[in-house]
Amino acid sequence: PxxxxxxxxxxxxxxxAANADPLGLPSxxxxxxxxxxxxxxxxxRSSRAQQSNEALSAARLLxxxxxxTQMLNRDLREVVITPTMEEILPESCSLEEYLRQVQEVSxxxxxxxxxxxxxxxxxxxxxxxxxxEWQNARSKFVLSSQQSKASVYEQQxxxxxxxxxxxxxxxxxxxxxxxxxxxxxxxxxxxxxxxxKINRAMASGIPYDAMKDVLGANEALGGGGDGAGV
Numbered sequence: 001p002x003x004x005x006x007x008x009x010x011x012x013x014x015x016x017a018a019n020a021d022p023l024g025l026p027s028x029x030x031x032x033x034x035x036x037x038x039x040x041x042x043x044x045r046s047s048r049a050q051q052s053n054e055a056l057s058a059a060r061l062l063x064x065x066x067x068x069t070q071m072l073n074r075d076l077r078e079v080v081i082t083p084t085m086e087e088i089l090p091e092s093c094s095l096e097e098y099l100r101q102v103q104e105v106s107x108x109x110x111x112x113x114x115x116x117x118x119x120x121x122x123x124x125x126x127x128x129x130x131x132x133e134w135q136n137a138r139s140k141f142v143l144s145s146q147q148s149k150a151s152v153y154e155q156q157x158x159x160x161x162x163x164x165x166x167x168x169x170x171x172x173x174x175x176x177x178x179x180x181x182x183x184x185x186x187x188x189x190x191x192x193x194x195x196x197k198i199n200r201a202m203a204s205g206i207p208y209d210a211m212k213d214v215l216g217a218n219e220a221l222g223g224g225g226d227g228a229g230v
Contacts (some may be wrong), residue, residue, distance in 0.1 A: 191215040
């Protein structure tokens with residue numbers, strides 16, 4: 001069975017060589033299906049090459065304008081195209097069909113408008129609630145900080161008053177307990193007596209005109225000194 005196949009192949013080769021063109025290329029006959037397939041393959045290859053050339057030209061043009069093609073492609077892929085309501089009716093439609101289509105389009109448009117309005121209202125309400133909560137939190141924080149500062153100030157004032165009272169009492173006690181030094185001058189002794197009166201008045205809370213006694217002691221001692229000098 002091999003020999004007949006080889007003989008048939010040899011005969012076909014001889015026929016092709018006999019029908020060669022002047023350039024020596026054999027003419028091969030193809031069927032209509034083969035021609036259509038080859039034509040489609042060639043058209044696809046040429047269109048792909050044309051698209052690639054157009055894409056390169058577009059990329060160069062966008063790059064010259066400072067536009068990033070990759071970022072542009074990503075943004076275009078993220079774009080959502082919403083179809084619009086259009087009246088697509090055959091020319092021979094009846095009045096009932098037209099009215100039904102108009103009613104459906106009106107209902108869908110009303111539903112979409114209601115959804116958009118609801119979303120907008122919800123976003124606005126959420127924004128208002130968030131702003132109100134933030135203002136309340138800020139007011140509470142400011143009020144708490146003011147109260148803490150006021151309490152600290154009151155504590156400092158109370159501590160200062162207690163310290164002053166303790167210092168005054170200690171000074172009065174020390175002055176009262178200190179023995180009179182017999183070597184001090186009469187002027188100093190007079191002022192010591194005035195200081196004792198001042199301390200007793202401050203400890204008891206009784207009003208006391210200390211300036212009057214100080215001036216009186218100063219004048220009395222000053223006059224006596226002048227007479228002694230004379």
